[in-house]
Amino acid sequence: MQDKQIEKLIKEEEKRQKSVINLIASENYVSSDVLKALGSKLTNKYAEGYPGKRYYGGNTVIDKVENLAISRALKLFKLKPTEWHVNVQLLSGSPANFALYSALVPLGGKIMGMKLTSGGHLTHGHPLSMTGKLWKPLQFELDSKTEVIDYDALKKIAKAEKPDIIVCGFTAYPRVVDFKKFREIADAVVYPDGRRGALLHVDMSHFAGLVAGGAYPSPFPYADSVMTTTHKSLRGPRQALLFVKKDERGFDKKLDKMVIPGLFGGPHENNIAAVAVALEEATKPDFKKYAKQVVKNAKVLARELKKSGWHIISGGTDSHLILVDTWMDGKGISGKEAGIKLEDAGIIVNMNTIPGDKRSVMDPSGIRLGTCAETTRGAKEVDMVKLAFKMNKILRA
Ligand SMILES: Cc1ncc(COP(=O)(O)O)c(C=O)c1O
Incomplete structure (x- = not known):
């Protein structure tokens, strides 16, 4: 140097x-391959937009890189491209959660998430995070005796408080989570206008690598959206993946529009390539x-x-x-x-x-x-x- x-x-x-x-x-x-991709000349390229729909020219190769990262992300978590959509442009976990709420939860809506002291993350509605200022936080705690999640207590809170979204995922909770029970809790919410069912967002940042490796249950059968950072158990570069269900609710389009032009500019394609490398490594x-x-x-x-x-x-x-x-x-x-x-x-x-x-x-x-x-x-x-x-x-x- x-x-x-x-x-x-x-x-x-x-x-x-x-x-x-x-x-x-x-x-x-x-791995050294992840480092090579990170330090590659892909960093020189501006690629605002999405594969096939860029605001800048010269993106034929970059489009292939991003498409490969997308298909590998879906494949690793055994998802059908007809049922799930993934945005691979999120720069890290915090902006990814922010993008998700911005896309799917009306400003001022209610985010129910685990309190920081119980193991939740700041971006699950902590009052000091913008996620707890732009949306109304509803923070839950663990059972004080067992030190694990009390699903019945959560259901009572959700039914009474009617959150728009329930965030299930943690930064310091060591136990397996019952995603099915979280789905039931979200489904038990009934709003005053008769609508039923809160969104269920799983933040699997910590345990994504364990899900990929079959050492922790997958949240995908139960969630509406799943976010993961790629640099923890998944052993990739610092970046995030944000998955949303693909159906008549149009979450895929809402999310992509929120990522760009809503919140970000050019994606970091060298990081996206490094994520693709890590995703392939995780299939082995x-x-x-x-x-x-x-x-x-x-x-x-x-x-x-x-x-x-x-x-x-x-x-x-x-x-x-x-x-x-x-x-x-x-x-x-x-x-x-x-x-x-x-x-x-x-x-x-x-x-x-x-x-x-x-x-x-x-x-x-x-x-x-x-x-x-x-x-x-x-x-x-x-x-x-x-x-x-x-x-x-x-x-x-
Ligand atoms: C559960 C969870 N979500 C989100 C984040 C935020 O990720 P980042 O530090 O990449 O913004 C973290 C990071 O510690 C986390 O543990």
Whole structure:
């Protein structure tokens, strides 16, 4: 590189990534093919619009790239192009959720989503997010005893409050979700004018790779729309995919129009190509093994930390994700302190609120762990047993 300052920083970051144990639940290590596509000359091209309908000339090759990403996205999740539509131009998860609400929920309508402290994402209607300002937020929490979703309680809330859309998806919820029950909850909503049924939007950003690998149930049989980031368990570049049901409601056309000209300009076609690479990689038998190993590793890590006396939220995990209550009502240490202690020893995690957290977001009661990145590097159950032993020692020192 001519730019020595940036070259040096890239090398420094590469060294840092190699030297640590990465338990950030939303991170992963992409393949060299994904990196090649990301750093390719596709970045030079402006391609506002969609394949075959661009505002700029010179897009014959770019159209093929985007069409390939579209067909691979549908194929990976076993979707028929006659039943599902996917927009591959979303730049990341937050703008993708924003685009979805903008396209399908009238401004001022009600978004029902899980509260941040229970494991939801900011873009599920948190009051600090524009999704909680432009639309009315209706935030639900986990059952305080079981620390899992109480579907009956949710149904009561939905029937009484009549949200326009229910968002099912999480950033810190370790358990399998019953998408069928979420569908029933959405269908139970009856509006004053007699219309029935709220929209069901599934944000599978965290577990999409596990769905692709057959290690987590698919939300597609029940959802009206599904969003995923591509850079977490799916092991691709930073980008998002937004799927909507293709039927007489015309969601496909509404969404595409909202993405451009509604919200964005030119798509990042180098990212779209890198997504296509990751989607193809995720169809391989090796990826299925990987997804299953991710979950096995997380189960062992959760079990071992629990044995050492740490409070694991919901008692364990069904996915790549573990939420540890390190504070334990003042008997332990705060999530911030835990994060710093672990980082000093070369283990990277993020501090996280836990259900019903009374501490602040900046110094919460827990930490969130994930096994996607270390499983990509080949970690197995035996490594998780050793890791839990080491973490326990560090946290109690
Ligand atoms: C469930 C969920 N949705 C959306 C997002 C937002 O994605 P991004 O950071 O790409 O905007 C995240 C990221 O953490 C997430 O976990």
